[in-house]
Amino acid sequence: MSPAVITLLVLLGVGLLLALWLMYIYNGLVVAGNRFENAFAQIDVQLKRRYELIPNLVEAVKGYMGHERQTLDAVIKARNSAMAAEQKVAANPSDPAAMRELNQAEAQLGGTHYNIRREVFPAVKVAGMFGFKQAALLETAETERAAPKVSFQ
Numbered sequence: 001m002s003p004a005v006i007t008l009l010v011l012l013g014v015g016l017l018l019a020l021w022l023m024y025i026y027n028g029l030v031v032a033g034n035r036f037e038n039a040f041a042q043i044d045v046q047l048k049r050r051y052e053l054i055p056n057l058v059e060a061v062k063g064y065m066g067h068e069r070q071t072l073d074a075v076i077k078a079r080n081s082a083m084a085a086e087q088k089v090a091a092n093p094s095d096p097a098a099m100r101e102l103n104q105a106e107a108q109l110g111g112t113h114y115n116i117r118r119e120v121f122p123a124v125k126v127a128g129m130f131g132f133k134q135a136a137l138l139e140t141a142e143t144e145r146a147a148p149k150v151s152f153q
Contacts, residue, residue: 064121071116078112081105 085102092098118127126132 067119067121067124071119074112075116078105 082102082105085098085105088095088098089102117123118132
């Protein structure tokens with residue numbers, strides 16, 4: 001082999017190694033670029049998902065606030081009823097009708113504790129899953145509420 005052939009072979013070998021090295025760097029850059037684009041796309045998907053879920057969260061909170069508002073209104077109404085009945089009894093303690101009204105108002109105010117607890121979040125979800133039903137308040141017939149007549153003859 002002549003020195004020109006050896007020099008040519010060495011130059012071809014170095015050129016081949018240079019070409020392989022450039023190909024390796026190029027392929028590495030392509031893979032890294034694709035990974036970057038894929039990562040950004042996944043982040044973009046998660047951000048869009050989060051942005052789409054925010055209105056659902058707002059609607060859930062609005063619904064819960066409405067439910068809580070109804071519960072609060074019911075408790076306030078029961079409290080006002082009990083206070084009015086208490087004032088009637090205080091004005092005339094011997095009035096049996098006023099006393100019955102006070103008893104009913106207090107029963108409604110205190111006796112709805114189970115129903116209120118069953119209806120607030122997150123208990124409403126648990127109550128629904130396990131079949132806890134709304135409790136009926138004690139109601140008696142008008143004749144049973146009347147005071148008995150005592151007569152000595």
